[in-house]
Amino acid sequence: MSQHVIVPRTTYVAIYAVLMVLTGLTTAVAFLDLGFANPVVALSIAVVKASIVVLFFMHMRWSSRLTMVVAGSAIFWLGIMLVLTMSDYTTRGWAWF
Amino acid sequence: MHREDAIGAAVDHPSTATLHEPELKHHFDDMAQQREAATLGMWLFLATEVLFFGGLFAAYMLYRVWYPGTFADASRSLDITLGTINTAVLITSSLTMALAVRAAATGERRATMTGIVLTMALGVVFLGIKGVEYYEKFAEHHVPGPGFHFEGQAPERAQLFFSLYFAMTGLHALHMIIGLGIMAVMLYMAWRGAFSRRWHTPVEISGLYWHFVDIVWIFLFPLLYLVDRHK
Numbered sequence: 001m002s003q004h005v006i007v008p009r010t011t012y013v014a015i016y017a018v019l020m021v022l023t024g025l026t027t028a029v030a031f032l033d034l035g036f037a038n039p040v041v042a043l044s045i046a047v048v049k050a051s052i053v054v055l056f057f058m059h060m061r062w063s064s065r066l067t068m069v070v071a072g073s074a075i076f077w078l079g080i081m082l083v084l085t086m087s088d089y090t091t092r093g094w095a096w097f
Numbered sequence: 098m099h100r101e102d103a104i105g106a107a108v109d110h111p112s113t114a115t116l117h118e119p120e121l122k123h124h125f126d127d128m129a130q131q132r133e134a135a136t137l138g139m140w141l142f143l144a145t146e147v148l149f150f151g152g153l154f155a156a157y158m159l160y161r162v163w164y165p166g167t168f169a170d171a172s173r174s175l176d177i178t179l180g181t182i183n184t185a186v187l188i189t190s191s192l193t194m195a196l197a198v199r200a201a202a203t204g205e206r207r208a209t210m211t212g213i214v215l216t217m218a219l220g221v222v223f224l225g226i227k228g229v230e231y232y233e234k235f236a237e238h239h240v241p242g243p244g245f246h247f248e249g250q251a252p253e254r255a256q257l258f259f260s261l262y263f264a265m266t267g268l269h270a271l272h273m274i275i276g277l278g279i280m281a282v283m284l285y286m287a288w289r290g291a292f293s294r295r296w297h298t299p300v301e302i303s304g305l306y307w308h309f310v311d312i313v314w315i316f317l318f319p320l321l322y323l324v325d326r327h328k
Binding site: 004006007009012013015016019020023024026027030031032033034038039042043045046049050053054056057058063064066067070071073074075077078081082085086089090 | 129132133136137140141143144147148151152154155158159162177181184185188189191192194195196199202203304305308309311312315316318319320322323324325326327328
């Protein structure tokens with residue numbers, strides 16, 4: 001059973017500061033030419049931001065294992081949707097025979 | 098007679114050994130289990146929401162891979178300043194939301210209400226800025242349909258980008274509007290003094306919803322506004 005944790009206000013403010021810095025960073029980096037790495041960097045920053053929102057603001061860090069599994073399943077099913085969709089459409093032009 | 102009453106009471110309240118808690122529904126063992134069930138249920142709902150938005154993200158991913166040049170052209174027509182400001186506004190609303198949930202958990206009624214009001218105000222600011230952006234898109238004839246006009250190459254492909262832009266930001270904005278409705282109810286409940294240190298589950302799971310909507314925007318912002326900005 002998950003414990004009822006009261007997180008200090010300073011933790012929330014620190015998390016907020018990190019999120020704001022990352023927001024500035026992602027906009028700034030978009031103006032640099034990194035070639036194929038531009039979308040990779042942008043999405044990596046988004047994943048980091050989303051992760052700390054889930055872990056701290058949404059208290060996943062202090063949640064039960066069962067809640068973590070359910071949240072993880074969302075990412076897993078989303079992965080199936082994206083990967084199978086792309087593996088279909090991007091390979092339709094392939095002619096092997 | 099006396100004995101039957103005792104049995105009846107025991108059936109009604111299987112855990113008579115513990116203090117009766119008015120907020121505890123009879124099908125839960127204790128407050129912790131009840132709270133756990135509510136949190137789990139909300140996460141299950143959010144998992145379905147991930148897949149609800151996921152369909153649009155899949156469509157976006159496919160067309161961006163197919164038409165990278167047009168997506169870059171169309172993306173650059175969006176106002177990056179307003180987009181960045183809106184991201185900051187939404188993240189700030191997540192902070193005030195987290196502080197409202199914390200205040201509810203510590204039994205601070207006024208702080209809970211302040212947090213909810215600030216969250217709602219920031220939500221309204223976000224929707225206002227979004228409205229300004231939509232207005233600009235209408236003025237530039239970038240709204241898909243018969244009146245669509247795009248200056249760059251392959252306007253029919255650009256129309257796909259803007260279809261996805263309006264569908265994704267529109268669905269997100271709808272979630273924001275629903276979130277504002279939920280927060281209005283939370284504000285009323287907090288004002289009525291419904292929440293206590295013992296029971297504040299509605300604020301908590303509404304907070305989860307609000308943070309989820311924030312996360313959707315965290316992904317929408319780079320995908321829609323930050324495509325090949327350096328060119």
